[in-house]
Amino acid sequence: MRIGVPKEIMVDEYRVSLLPVGAQLLVEDGHEVWVQALAGTGSGYLDEEYQKAGARIVDSAETIHQECELLLKVKEPQMSEIGHYANSLMVFGYFHLAVSRPLVETCLEKNISALACETLGDPRGERPLLKPMSEVAGKMSIQEGAKCLERPMMGRGILLGGVAGVAPANVLVLGAGVVGANAARVAAGLGANVTIMDIDIGKLRHLDEVMPDNVTTIYCDPHAVHQYAVQADLIIGALLIPGARSPRLINRAMLGEMKRGAVLVDVSIDQGGCFETSRRTSHSDPVYVIDDIVHYCVPNMPGAVGRTSTQAYCNATLPYIRKLAGLGLEGFLGYEAGVREALNLHGGKITHAGVASAFPDLPSSA
Numbered sequence: 001m002r003i004g005v006p007k008e009i010m011v012d013e014y015r016v017s018l019l020p021v022g023a024q025l026l027v028e029d030g031h032e033v034w035v036q037a038l039a040g041t042g043s044g045y046l047d048e049e050y051q052k053a054g055a056r057i058v059d060s061a062e063t064i065h066q067e068c069e070l071l072l073k074v075k076e077p078q079m080s081e082i083g084h085y086a087n088s089l090m091v092f093g094y095f096h097l098a099v100s101r102p103l104v105e106t107c108l109e110k111n112i113s114a115l116a117c118e119t120l121g122d123p124r125g126e127r128p129l130l131k132p133m134s135e136v137a138g139k140m141s142i143q144e145g146a147k148c149l150e151r152p153m154m155g156r157g158i159l160l161g162g163v164a165g166v167a168p169a170n171v172l173v174l175g176a177g178v179v180g181a182n183a184a185r186v187a188a189g190l191g192a193n194v195t196i197m198d199i200d201i202g203k204l205r206h207l208d209e210v211m212p213d214n215v216t217t218i219y220c221d222p223h224a225v226h227q228y229a230v231q232a233d234l235i236i237g238a239l240l241i242p243g244a245r246s247p248r249l250i251n252r253a254m255l256g257e258m259k260r261g262a263v264l265v266d267v268s269i270d271q272g273g274c275f276e277t278s279r280r281t282s283h284s285d286p287v288y289v290i291d292d293i294v295h296y297c298v299p300n301m302p303g304a305v306g307r308t309s310t311q312a313y314c315n316a317t318l319p320y321i322r323k324l325a326g327l328g329l330e331g332f333l334g335y336e337a338g339v340r341e342a343l344n345l346h347g348g349k350i351t352h353a354g355v356a357s358a359f360p361d362l363p364s365s366a
Contacts, residue, residue, distance in 0.1 A: 121338025243354025
């Protein structure tokens with residue numbers, strides 16, 4: 001199979017979808033690997049490293065889009081890219097389709113087979129390709145949130161962990177999955193007073209056992225969200241319904257009751273966000289203020305730490321990519337329980353229930 005690795009063109013995206021060692025292993029498997037020039041430089045990998053691994057360096061992304069059978073990406077295809085895609089191209093990466101009708105419609109028109117890392121499952125019911133980026137985003141959410149609490153960032157002007165004689169910040173984490181657990185752990189390590197909420201009692205029970213004493217677990221219901229949100233200095237939105245739009249737990253009216261200069265970090269923004277007032281921002285312009293509340297809603301947070309994120313992403317994805325290239329699409333989808341959930345679009349139809357529920361009027365086989 002001819003496999004293409006284009007340079008990511010999303011604003012402030014520095015990851016690459018394949019390491020040089022991954023290219024080497026795919027070539028050894030009998031495949032061709034075409035890498036766009038400079039695709040790996042944002043993560044510190046040079047064209048020469050890919051060439052030594054047996055990959056072919058290609059100047060034009062359009063050549064890769066037209067000539068390759070399988071396209072490896074990190075972030076969702078940008079609209080300027082899709083116009084150059086060959087019909088019936090297989091694309092492997094994060095898509096987050098439920099929040100972008102234009103992306104869905106354009107991919108359907110191109111008959112794209114969209115294999116979404118965020119919905120791929122395994123026999124244990126976990127999301128092995130979403131997990132590494134969730135770990136990165138969870139940890140980053142606290143360091144970015146702590147920075148936003150500083151007065152030059154329009155925050156409250158407080159130190160997350162406080163100092164002797166001064167109380168630490170109150171941090172509310174909505175969601176006890178991988179993002180939420182990592183966020184809570186980092187915030188607790190910095191000395192903050194942390195509350196983490198979820199509707200999964202099993203997750204809360206586990207975190208209650210393993211987290212330090214400055215982390216409290218609370219069952220998530222509308223009254224509890226309101227009670228803790230108005231007391232919070234920093235709120236991390238870490239909700240996930242695989243493939244579907246995130247539920248919104250904090251509405252605009254609640255902002256008026258919160259502390260002036262409090263910070264909302266919406267890690268769920270890729271799936272539409274869990275705050276009513278959330279809108280996508282970028283690393284170069286990450287925050288905005290509504291009703292005196294600072295919002296940080298960068299959809300590709302892990303892209304800022306490209307070296308770490310690329311290594312974590314590729315460690316998780318490479319075994320699946322090798323299976324896909326070796327078995328073909330149908331063989332890949334059937335080789336292990338949960339893998340079929342990765343297929344979001346195929347044959348001009350939506351094939352994932354979460355995406356189909358977001359666009360019930362579009363062609364679907366889900």
